[in-house]
Amino acid sequence: MPHGECQCRIKVHLRMRPSSKPSAALHFDETKAMVRIDVQKKQSNVGGPPRSYTDQIVFSLDSVIQTTNQETVFDSCAKQLVEDVLQGYHGTIMTYGQVGSGKTFTMTGDMKVYAHRGIVPRAMHRIFQEKETKPEAGIRVQMSYVEVYNEGIYDLLQTRGEPAGSLMILEENGLVELRGLTKMPVENEAEALKLYFEGEKLRSYSDHSLNQMSSRSHCVLTFYIERRTGIRTLQDVTVAKLNLVDLAGNERVKKTSDYRGHLRREAMAINKSLTFLEQTVYALRLGQGYIPFRQSRLTTLLKESLGGNCKTVLIVCAWPEDYFLDETIGSLRFAQRVKLLRTTAIINKKLDSAGTERRYAKEIIELRQELALKDALSGHTRISYDELTEEAKTELRNKIEAFITDEKELDQIPVENFRQVSHSSIKYHVVAKQVKELLCLFKEAHVSIRTQLEKVLAEYGLIPPPEEPPPEDSGVGELEGHGFHVGIAPLDARPESPASLGQMSPGAKRCGVTMLTYKENDVPEGVWECSSDIRNDAFLEFKNGTEEGQQQEAIIKSKEGELQIKRRYARDICATINEAKKEIQGVKKLIKERGIIKPDDCAELEKRTSLLTRLRSLKSAYHKAYNELKTVKVDVEAVQQEVRDGKEMLLESFYGWFHTLAKYRGQETEDFLASVA
Ligand SMILES: Nc1ncnc2c1ncn2[C@@H]1O[C@H](COP(=O)(O)OP(=O)(O)OP(=O)(O)O)[C@@H](O)[C@H]1O
Structure with a gap:
């Protein structure tokens, strides 16, 4: 159920007018809000006179009032409903009953005696009391007053001075409106009362046998109450209606002595419209699909009150005399049916767009004035806020x-x-992206300046020379012998070709030893007095034929294997670095091609940000690979050194073996070697 929605039953009260000869058939239980009526009935008796017996009819209501105290009537029947209307619900209070039964007395009261004022002036008082005591609610009240006379609807507040034609009923989205109806804005209770009395003067009254001032029309006085429900800048406003309906009295035309033409016509029109009202209530009670609201002007006007968005109270007025018992029973039967009707009332909210606009306009003017003052005080006099x-x-x-x-x-x-x-x-995120981009560029610039500075300082010997970062534009050189490095290896860093070393002996070729040879220069002076071929053969003999030589050769081979793996790994890293470098250059080119981006071009900015992100990730991969390459390079160099050390050790061992052996044998080297071979 939406907030403020209320499923309500129509409240029904019975008000008996005072009488000097009340019927003995009527029994009231005010506590239980019940009325019991003893009805004398006659039953046919076969062969004899009809037998009479007493039937009891019991009516249960929301309250039964016998007092003449108007305040009590207002408090018990109307007060809560008026409060509900002030909260934003639509409300209707209706009086129904026989001619002269006290409907107008209940609704309007005796205006000459203040204590006898009826529901209308008391409700008015409460509404304007709320308006005055709660100025923050900004209550605005309007009033309309119409009568339904002989099936025509007339505006009782029209001020054009000529008799108004019947108002036209319009129905839109199930809501009934009267075209051209006067809705008078009312500021206070006195104004409202004045208007009400003016309307009353136009109302149709006749001198009736039961009532000197008998209302010959149904009257609907409506208050439209608009109020704010909060103190926020953008407020909800409730617009509620309070309908105070004084119905014309029903009558049994034959019972009354008034058969004069116009009175008779009026009575018949009133009775007809009240019959339609009863039929409508009956249909609503049965829950029929079609409800005949449009049968009469009265039922059309009461559509919302009987079955729509409204909280409704019915006060049935009745004569207590025996003579009018049938009419009283008829009124109570109607009351009983109405009591079973349900309505769905909601708090009627509307956005006060006009009020909000006015407030905003006022606020804007005030804020502009404040800004102008601040600008003037701070010396900024030419700023325009238009x-x-x-x-x-x-x-x-x-x-x-x-x-x-x-x-x-x-x-x-x-x-x-x-x-x-x-x-x-320029939205915040756009600026943030710009700043991020600027930061990125700044970071790059910072690194570059720092590198340049370090170089200059190193040139002047103020700091140790910085380690060269990989030159981005030249790529990474391939590993080759001792000469690999980041970038293209300088020519003088290339290893000597095997041809520049000592000739590989046929024996070495045979044994698959390709790396370890020696040069003439490697031979210690005075040791080798033989030809290089002989020495090579002797060397192969040492490596492959002696335990010491074999062990050392195995170590060298293992280290050479390790070196090979590390070099291959380094080559892979180099490939990664070169790939990253290529991509970096591509992305940089793309960024450059996109040129300057307009600050409001979000789509372009998105693309640029994504390219920058890609660039950052490529650079990060590049630097990671470069660092890894540096580590591998150290490893490779270490293993290379181990290989070199191993070879030197092998040579030294060979020299020792060869020399000792030659001496031991006491032979000429040539002869010795010849014998060995
Ligand atoms: N409860 C009451 N206490 C005192 N006087 C009452 C009461 N009810 C009605 N009267 C008086 O009875 C007379 C008729 O009452 P009223 O005009 O209210 O009847 P009505 O139901 O409006 O009649 P009609 O249908 O003809 O308009 C009035 O003079 C009124 O002052």
Whole structure:
């Protein structure tokens, strides 16, 4: 159920007018809100006179009132409903009953005696009391007053001075409206009462045998109450209606002595409309699909009150005399049916758009004045807060672009007021992205400046020479012998070709030993007095034929295997670095091609940000690989050194073996070697 929605039953009260000869058949239980009526009935008796017996009819209501105290009537029947209307519910209070039974007395009261004022003036008092005591609610009241006379609806507040034609009923979205109805704004209780009395003067009364001032029409007095329900800037407003309906009295025309033409016509029209009202209530009670609201003007007007968005109270007025017992029973039967009807009332909210607009306009003026004062105090007298012209917008965009591209070396975005910011579509995230991008560029610039500075300082010997970063444009050289490095290896760093070393002996070739040879220069002076061929053969003999030589050769081979793996790994890293470098250059080119981005071009900015992100990730991969390459390089060099050390050890061992053996044998080296071979 939506907030404020209320499923309500129509409340029904019985008010008996005072009488000097009340019927003995009527029994009231005010506590239980019940009325019992003893009805004398006659039953046919076969062969004899009809037998009479007493039947009892019991009516259960919401209250039974016999007092003449108007305050009690208002408090028990109307007060709560008026409060509900002040909260935003639509409400209707209706009086129904026989001619002269006290409907107008209940509704209007005796206006000559203050204590006898009826529901209308008391409700008025309560409404305007609320208006005065709660100025923050900004209550606005309007009033309309219509009568339904002989099936015509007449505006009792029309001020045109000529008899008004019947008002036309309009129905839109199930809601009934009267076209051209006068809704008078009312400021206070006195004004409302004055208007009410003016309307009363236009109302149709006749001198009736049961009532000197008998209302010959149904009257609907409506208060439209608009009030704010909060103190926020954007407020909800409730617009509720309070309908105070004084129905014309029903009568048994034959019973009354008034058979004069117009009175008879009036009585028949009243009875007809009340019959339609009863039929409508009956249909509503049965829950029929079709409810004949449109049968009469009265039922059309009461549509919402009987079965729609409204809280409704019915006060049935009755004569207590025996003579009118049938009419009283008829009124109570109607009351009983109405009591079973249900309505769905909601708090009627509407957005006070006109009021909000007015408030905003006022607020804007005040804020502008405040801004102008602040600008004047701070010396900014030429700032305009008006809507930006197209020219001003373009100028502002250019200024911002200049700031972002740093063309004019501005140290802040040149906007003067929020309107400029909003009209340039500079949203926070856009600025944040720009700043992020600038930070990125700044970081790169910082690294470059630092490197340059370190180089200069190193040149002057103020700091140790910095380790060269990989030159990005030249790529990474392939590993080759001792000469691999980041970048293209310098020519003098290439290893000597095997041809420049000592000749590989046929024996070495045979044994598959390709790496370890020696040069003439390697031979210690005075040791080798034989030809190189002989020495090579002797060397192979040592490596392959002696335990010491074999062990050392095995170590060298294992180290050479390790070296090979590390070099292959280093080569892979080099390939990764070169690939990254290529991509970096590609992305940089793309960024450059996109040129300067307009601050409000979010799509382009997105693309640029994504390219920058890609660039950052490539650079990160590049530097990671480069660091890894440095580590591998150290490893490779270490293993290379081990290989070199192993070879040197092998040579030394060979020299020792060869020399000792030659001496031991006491032979000429040539002879010895010949014998060995
Ligand atoms: N409860 C009451 N206490 C005192 N006087 C009453 C009461 N009810 C009605 N009267 C008096 O009876 C007379 C007729 O009452 P009223 O005009 O209210 O009847 P009515 O139901 O409106 O009649 P009609 O249908 O003809 O308009 C009035 O003079 C009124 O002052």
